[in-house]
Amino acid sequence: MQQTHKVAILSNEQDLVTRSVCDPAAFADVYDHYLPRIYKYIRYRIGDPCDAEDLTSRVFELILANIGSYRQDKGPFSGWIFTIAHNTMTDYFRVQKRSICVSLELVGEIACAGNSPADAMLQREKRDRVLKAMTFLSDRERDLIGLKFAAGLTNGTISEITGLTKSNVAVIIYRAVRRLRSELCVAGCEMR
Amino acid sequence: MINDQELAERFCLDADRIIQDPSAEIIRVGDVPEEYIESIELARSLVSEGLIDQCGIRDQLRRRLLEKLAGRIGGLGDSDELDDYQLDMVAAGTGSEVQGDNCSVCGCSRSASAIKGGICPDCGRPRGSV
Numbered sequence: 001m002q003q004t005h006k007v008a009i010l011s012n013e014q015d016l017v018t019r020s021v022c023d024p025a026a027f028a029d030v031y032d033h034y035l036p037r038i039y040k041y042i043r044y045r046i047g048d049p050c051d052a053e054d055l056t057s058r059v060f061e062l063i064l065a066n067i068g069s070y071r072q073d074k075g076p077f078s079g080w081i082f083t084i085a086h087n088t089m090t091d092y093f094r095v096q097k098r099s100i101c102v103s104l105e106l107v108g109e110i111a112c113a114g115n116s117p118a119d120a121m122l123q124r125e126k127r128d129r130v131l132k133a134m135t136f137l138s139d140r141e142r143d144l145i146g147l148k149f150a151a152g153l154t155n156g157t158i159s160e161i162t163g164l165t166k167s168n169v170a171v172i173i174y175r176a177v178r179r180l181r182s183e184l185c186v187a188g189c190e191m192r
Numbered sequence: 193m194i195n196d197q198e199l200a201e202r203f204c205l206d207a208d209r210i211i212q213d214p215s216a217e218i219i220r221v222g223d224v225p226e227e228y229i230e231s232i233e234l235a236r237s238l239v240s241e242g243l244i245d246q247c248g249i250r251d252q253l254r255r256r257l258l259e260k261l262a263g264r265i266g267g268l269g270d271s272d273e274l275d276d277y278q279l280d281m282v283a284a285g286t287g288s289e290v291q292g293d294n295c296s297v298c299g300c301s302r303s304a305s306a307i308k309g310g311i312c313p314d315c316g317r318p319r320g321s322v
Contacts, residue, residue: 022265024258031254036244043243053249064257127241148204149238152211155204167197173207174200177231177238184234 017077021068030067031060034078038085040150045089045142047131055092059085079157082147086161093139133183141176148173194223203228207235214240 010033019026042052155169209216
């Protein structure tokens with residue numbers, strides 16, 4: 001059975017964020033809520049699971065170090081947190097001096113847990129194809145796909161993070177999804 | 193005929209609905225191409241896909257961050273002080289050798305390399321004196 005991962009709203013988020021500076025339990029709630037989205041965003045941008053884990057750690061270290069400086073009047077917390085993730089990725093690519101760093105072999109070797117073995121295998125095949133198809137997109141397209149579908153951000157927040165206009169964000173996302181779909185069609189993967 | 197810009201705007205609005213509820217039904221309004229509906233289904237799949245089960249550091253990272261925060265709250269991790277890794281770097285890898293070598297008077301947990309001049313800044317006595 002296909003699992004659905006709704007981008008849930010963290011109830012009482014502002015209170016949790018404020019308390020996170022000095023309350024480990026509050027920070028744990030923030031961590032549990034955002035880890036899947038941060039990790040997924042990073043995985044959409046780079047395929048290597050080891051690098052993705054390392055970068056996820058780096059992002060959360062920065063969040064922990066700076067969470068006291070977050071100001072609600074400057075924008076939503078999700079925008080702040082994904083700005084850190086986005087900037088961390090930008091630094092990573094600057095150091096790596098490469099925009100495509102997905103190892104197709106690594107993508108294929110990833111283990112998949114949960115569900116029945118048959119479901120898990122189908123799910124794994126599907127996600128592997130999507131991750132592979134993602135490598136044909138430009139880094140900017142992967143960034144926007146990640147910010148939209150992994151982070152679950154509005155075009156307005158994505159516009160603030162990337163510096164693109166909202167119209168541009170919409171067009172790039174739509175074209176990137178069409179391109180991704182076309183790559184999946186070439187690979188013989190039906191999404192419907 | 194809807195132009196690309198309008199289609200892109202509509203696509204993102206539909207995507208926002210799917211993000212809020214991955215099972216939301218998207219109603220086909222007006223003259224949208226078949227390709228649009230297929231792209232919506234792909235967007236639904238991207239939203240629904242969970243990758244977190246592949247993240248092997250979830251618990252370990254959680255524990256490390258919470259320990260760090262607890263240390264900071266307890267005053268052990270003031271921003272002016274060096275963390276364990278930085279101390280190791282400063283001590284050129286001798287961090288493990290001095291581990292556990294605390295001030296015997298006040299028990300402040302400062303390592304030898306962190307106490308300048310051999311005087312403990314917490315109790316003011318020569319380090320190691322009884």
